[in-house]
Amino acid sequence: MADKNKKNTQTYMPDEQTFQQRLAARNRQGLFGRLFYYFSIGIAILALITLFVNVVNQSFGAIAESFTINPEELAGEGRTFEELNAQELADILVEYGANLRVLVRDRMSSVDPSVFTTSTLRELEPNANYPEGYADTTVNDISALDNGNEILAEFLALNLSDVDLRNIVLEDIAELQVLQAWGLFDSILNWEPGAAQQQRAADIVTEMQATDDAQVELASQLEDLEGQVSDLRAAGTDDNRAQITSLNEQITELRTQIDANRDAYDDLRNELETLVESFITTETQALYCTGEFVQINTKSPEELVTVMTTPYSEAGCRTEVIRYQSWLDVDFLQTPMSSTPAQAGIRTAILGSLLMMAIVILVSLPIGVGTAIYLEEYASQNFFNRLIETNVRTLAGVPSIIYGLLGLAIFVRLLAPVTSGIIFGVNVETRTDRQAITAIHNGLGVDDIYEFNDEDQYVGINADGTLTTDQAESLLVTFLRLGNAGISNLYGSISTEVATNDVRNSLGIDGEIPDDPEAVIELDGGKSITVAQFNSLERGLEQFASFTVNGRTILSASLTLALLILPIVIINAQEALRAVPFAVREASYGLGATKWQTI
Structure with a gap:
């Protein structure tokens, strides 16, 4: 037995030489692993540095701008454009003839465009600040005043930020356009050519001229040789064959030289x-100093060398300005989207992302944690609960594109009335009686079918061919039931579609509508309208209250994202519950806590 144990011991422990060999092999394997690890870390660090450098390079740099009026000239002497306040910017809009009605409609109006001009400022935006004494004045009435533009400009100044008004002035008055942009490194290293680059440009033009002259000379020689060959062939003697062969060899050589010269000329031109x-000032001067975009390759070599040797400040580019631009600053975070790149910001995107994440947390966290508690603490091990557990873990591995398609089909389309908010009455801003009846009047295309009494109630006028008060109220009820167009807020645009039958029922029309525009349609109460009036009315109604329900809202996006992360929240919450030691549970029970209190 002792000999057997000794033999086993000797077999288990290698001798010194074998041990050292194995140790060296393991060290070599470890060295390879360390080198691979260091190499991988180096590549990762290099990628991060490259990404950081690229972000910095794209965040700062130079831009070339074009405008019809220099924004600094708008500010006046001794001030900069950035120092102007909201009222001063609004005054500029008035002074330079901006279309204030359009600006108010696009920036401050929540009503349908068809009733914009007949709406009061209070109806345009109920929660706005108004010029003193004009809150209940319609846009048409304000526009008719001598100082109407000043009042509308004041309305904008009271409600829009300095940044918004500054962007309006730049777009509508200065007509600012960003022609081109360069990164930080180009702006530092390639701002303008030095003496060496200017001399090289002049030398290139000289070489191109010499190449062109040589090309002309070679073409002349080629023409002479080809003429000699033609004459010798015309003679037709056997003694001329050797001479023709020699001349053909010279012609081939000349053509080779001509092709080489042509390639050399093209290379010089490309250089x-x-x-x-390669330089910001020369590229801008070559492309835009003519007042319009001109391709560089359409300019002559002499024009290009002039661009290289003429300072940008002396080039006569009055409407183009090159300036440094920092894209990453506080204004970039606080400015909304804009069609002018230099004035665009990400405020809307940031607010939208924060709101979406808030909704995602409110939806996914309670449901996810609650589901995990149920599955881990309360659910029995039956088939139904095991099926839920299996599906939760399966859904955690489903690609996000599948959730996107599911959200599009369910939340955007099927549940559009819910996600748009219209089913809860959210986003439905009821029209006033005056606005609704004005839309009816516009649809009929006549001027004298209605008026408003002292109590702002509709009163019919004409005895024949008009709508009665009851019929107008019936239409108004239809409007109020169906909602209205042009309302947009956090949940998106809400809309419904007016059906032709609703219009006919409101008017009390039975049967088909005749094709003849002059045909008369009998209404309830012995009244009537023509087919032309009915068609006009129908178009007016559809323009006033006809659009489609829009489920493409932030709520749909949030619910889709919540659905995406819900399985992950459930699984992580389950693992967290399992990580609690059983002794802690027993201690809680020992102190008299209930199961829910323990959880």
């Missing part, structure tokens, strides 16, 4: 164009 494009 000159690249040289011009």
